[in-house]
Amino acid sequence: MFKTLHKYASPMHFFALARALTPWLFGISLVLFGVGLVWGLFLAPADYQQGESFRIIYVHVPSAWLSMFAYLVMAGGGALSLVWKIKLGDVIARAAAPLGASFTALALVTGALWGKPMWGTWWVWDARLTSELLLLFLYLGYLALQSAIEDRRAAARAGAVLAVVGIVNIPIIHYSVVWWSTLHQPATITKMGAPTMATSMLIPLLIMAFAFQLFFLALLLVRARCEILEFEQRAQWVKTLLGASDQSRGTR
Numbered sequence: 001m002f003k004t005l006h007k008y009a010s011p012m013h014f015f016a017l018a019r020a021l022t023p024w025l026f027g028i029s030l031v032l033f034g035v036g037l038v039w040g041l042f043l044a045p046a047d048y049q050q051g052e053s054f055r056i057i058y059v060h061v062p063s064a065w066l067s068m069f070a071y072l073v074m075a076g077g078g079a080l081s082l083v084w085k086i087k088l089g090d091v092i093a094r095a096a097a098p099l100g101a102s103f104t105a106l107a108l109v110t111g112a113l114w115g116k117p118m119w120g121t122w123w124v125w126d127a128r129l130t131s132e133l134l135l136l137f138l139y140l141g142y143l144a145l146q147s148a149i150e151d152r153r154a155a156a157r158a159g160a161v162l163a164v165v166g167i168v169n170i171p172i173i174h175y176s177v178v179w180w181s182t183l184h185q186p187a188t189i190t191k192m193g194a195p196t197m198a199t200s201m202l203i204p205l206l207i208m209a210f211a212f213q214l215f216f217l218a219l220l221l222v223r224a225r226c227e228i229l230e231f232e233q234r235a236q237w238v239k240t241l242l243g244a245s246d247q248s249r250g251t252r
Helices: 002-008 010-041 052-083 085-117 126-148 150-164 169-179 200-229 236-250
Strands: none
Touching: 002 010, 010 052, 010 085, 010 200, 052 085, 052 126, 052 150, 052 169, 052 200, 085 126, 085 150, 085 200, 126 150, 126 169
16 A cells, blocks of 8 residues: 555656546536536525525535645645655645635635625624635735745745644634634534534535535646646656657647
């Protein structure tokens, strides 16, 4: 097992694995998106309190979950690069950062659209909303560091430190509705015991969450492949790969 993991820590082998997995991840996620959206938007019953407006949950909740998951991926990759000097760690961190920022922005926007009819305002300085906004700033700070520092190794170290330190915000986001009195509703799915959501609403939400997860992984692999090609552009295997690709296009 460890030999296999060590093998795929190599950019060359990871690139091949990513290229093989990407079409499957995209395909399965698109099927799940179709099922989840139709079920959630048209077949699931309206909420007895929120009416039809609750249906934004099928985009808001998965994007909010992914905003935190992507940060863990980014911080994990940064830690691999910082502590164990594994090249692939920096590749994964760089690939995850813009995706995480996008999902965080989507969570904030859909949360505002949901909050307006529920709270009567687009934004409140609620503990959950504020910590989620801080998460977006952490992503943007990481991206700014990567752009501002020309030396890739120095940029990787600075970004990794920021990502690892910022990970303290993840439990704050998750437990903010428990630790403080907030307008944001408490957990209904991940709390201890049975979820306080009807099965007819819960199943499409879980399908959408799985679809978002696979879509994120597919995008992550695509971006990681681009990062690897840039990082390893002088490696012989990349030159061979690009040469074979050019030759293939020339014969068509």
